[in-house]
Amino acid sequence: MKRRSLMAAAVAAACSGLLAQAPAQAQDKPIRIGVPTAVQLQVGRDTQEAIQMAIEDINAKGGVLGRKLEMVVADETEKPEAGINAIKKLTAEEKVDVMIGGYTSGVTLAQLPHIARAKTIYLGVGAASPAITQRVKKDYDEYKYIFRVGPIHAGHQARQVSGFITDFVVGELGRKKVAIVGENAKWVQDLVPILKKSASEGGADVRFTELFDTQTSDFSPLFSKVRDSGAEFMVVILSHASSDVFAKQWHDSQMPMPYGGIDVKSxxxxxCERIGGKSVSEFAANFAVRAPITPRTEAFFDEFHKRTKRSSVYTGFFANDSVYLYAEAVKKAGTTDPEKVIPQLEKTSYVGVAGLIEFDEMHDVKAGGKHPNLLFAQWRQDCGREVIFPKAIRTAEPIMPPWLKK
Known part of the structure; x- marks a missing residue:
């Protein structure tokens, strides 16, 4: 009996010791951030670099709940199959706590069921199709893990490009006749009908619209149609097509009109430098450049440039914001349990690089006013950029292509 009592006491002591170690072991385990992105593109490189910037900053301050953060990357390329495999790798094999990334709307839409099945929070920073967050509204319990930190969705972008056309192209430049051209991709299909309607209602004379294949390498037939339409300004909407080739051919053919719009590669x-300055005078939409947009904007761009010697594209600064707002939600929840973190994310009010990050009922980032917006920056002779629109944050006056008189 005495021996059994001693053994029982020993077992109890051992169990007590294991229980005491459990919280310490949990604290030692890092919080893992999965990054599904197109690693060969600048959107992917900037996503990773910006996330690492935030991780190093947070870890230097003690981490989150006493735990360090670490990054795990999976290449989703621009193909749905690869994107699905990236999600499976990060959730099933790497067992990440959260995912931050994305780029192509078609890929993200294919990934959604797999993200929901894994019950892992996903903070999108690249894809713009409204259909992504509409899943949250249609089936909240299934898709509540999905959030879009950026960019603002294609519908908001269409309305803001329309404002650029109405207030700047028509209102300031006096160029009422416009052509709208874009690549044949899901997000553009969502955007162009809204853009055409709202621009027309705003006073523009939309002479021509056409979507072209993303693999197009000769834009001369398209340019001929635009010329024949009598357009005085060409609005472009493209991401996956070759912006480099488009800009070069626009320059070399000396199109009798300026152009601009949403040109993701631009x-x-x-x-500008990699195409020999042939984009000079293009008005390229963005969500932030180095300008005093929020208290975070210039500091982020300066630190990013210090690390990489380049300027971040939009996926970078939205990814950087995502790490901080997720960390804040985890602190408030006191755990990384998605069921407890999600309600905290829904309450997010975080001053990011491009504006105040807050979510609507579909977990979509709000747009307009103090929230993220499109701005239009123009490439200049020194291959620098100046903000032209909105006029309230303009940093220089607009210029025309060198072969056109004012």
Whole structure:
């Protein structure tokens, strides 16, 4: 009996010791941030670099709940199949606590069921289709894990490009006749009908619209149609197509009109230089450049440039914001349990690089006013950029292509 009592006491002591170790072991385990992104593109490189910037900053201050943060990357390329495999790798194999990333709307839409099935929080920073967060509204219990930190969705972008056309192209430049061209991709299909309608209602004379294949390498037939339409300004909406080739051919053919719009590759900090300055005078939409947009904007761009010698594209600064707002939600929840973190994320009010990050009932980032917006920056002769629109934050006066008179 005495021996059994001693053994029982020993077992109890051992169990007590294991229980005491459990919280310490949990604290030692890092919080893992999965990053599904197109790693070969600048959107992917900037996503990773910006997340690492935030991780190093937070870890230097003690981490989150006493735990360090670490990053795990999976290449989703621009293909749905690869994107699905990236989600499976991060959730099933790497067992990440949260995912921050994304780029292509078609890929993200294919990933959604797999994200929901894994019950892992996903903070999107690249894809713009409204259909992504509409899933949250249609089936909250299934898709509540999905949030879009950026960019503002395609519908908001269409309305803000329309404002650029109405207030700047028509209102300031006096160029009422416009053509709208874009790549044949899901997000553009969502955007162009809204854009055409709202621009027309705003006083623009939309002479021509056309969507072209993303693999197009010769834009001369398209440019001929635009010329024949009598357009005085060409609005472009493209991301996956070759912006480099488009800009070069626009320059070399000396199109009799300026152009601008949403040109994702033209958001790259080295875009002008890598095509030999042939984008000079293009008005390229962005969500932030180095300008006093929020208290975080210039500091972020300066630190990012210090680390990389380049200027971040939009996925970078939205990814950087995502790490901080997720960390804040985890602190408030006192755990990384998604069921407890999600209600805290829904209450997010975080001053980010491009504006105040708050979510609507669909977990979509709010747009307009103090929230993120499109701004239009123009490439200049020195391959620098100046903010042209909105006029309230303009940093220089607009210029025309060198072969056109004012």
């Amino acid at each position: 958001m790259d900090g080295d875009f």
